[in-house]
Amino acid sequence: MILLPVCSILSSLFVFVTGRKLPEPEVKIEVLHKPLMCYRKSKYGDMLLVHYKGFLESNGTMFHSSREHGDKNPVWFTLGLREVLKGWDKGLQNMCTGERRKVTIPPSLAYGKEGKGKIPPSSTVIFDIELMDLKNGPRSHEFFQEMDLNDDWKLSKEEVKEYLKKEFEKHGYPPNDTHHEAMVEDIFKNEDEDKDGFISTREFVFQHDEL
Ligand SMILES: *[C@@H]1O[C@H](CO)[C@@H](O)[C@H](O)[C@H]1NC(C)=O
Ligand SMILES: *[C@@H]1O[C@H](CO)[C@@H](O)[C@H](O)[C@H]1NC(C)=O
């Protein structure tokens, strides 16, 4: 698969290194086909099965087609977890099974300044994406359990901080308590909806990303 897994830790790192957020440009969404029946719409944490074609905006060259390349199968991914391009996480919300969209993604939400493979640096890319299937995603319970060190089914700030520390080490960054604490505050601001100081499984699994 050609999609670049974007590591959220690294983009969070950027925020703390430069002390500011990247300006978040918009993803342009055009609906090409909407099915008559729509039982439910994709939301953060769902598993999506898609077929897609990717084009360079600059000259319309197709750089990937899931129907023609690789094993020719559609691909599964979890929405909103940065498993795929950020532009996909933003552009494939509220989508019905059978719906087809044209999603235009600026470089910062796609392959960045560097580009990747056939994609030149700083490319705006266009995806033609068809949602083949949709199911409840885990926003992985395993992942939750891995972070929940004392098995009380909620995540404390300390547990999230421990997790960040491990992730940073895994990616070769020295742990930095000041950074980690600021990141934890940021995470809890978004995820601890009832502000009880813990992220519950419900808050974890059903959290909605703001568009
Ligand atoms: C389109 O642009 C890409 C990247 O710059 C280049 O590799 C490709 O040859 C171009 N295709 C055409 C048809 O001009
Ligand atoms: C840790 O983070 C703080 C706050 O961002 C920063 O001022 C400090 O230089 C960092 N320390 C190390 C060792 O990177």
Ligand SMILES: [Ca+2]
């Ligand atoms: Ca816990």
Ligand SMILES: [Ca+2]
């Ligand atoms: Ca809570």
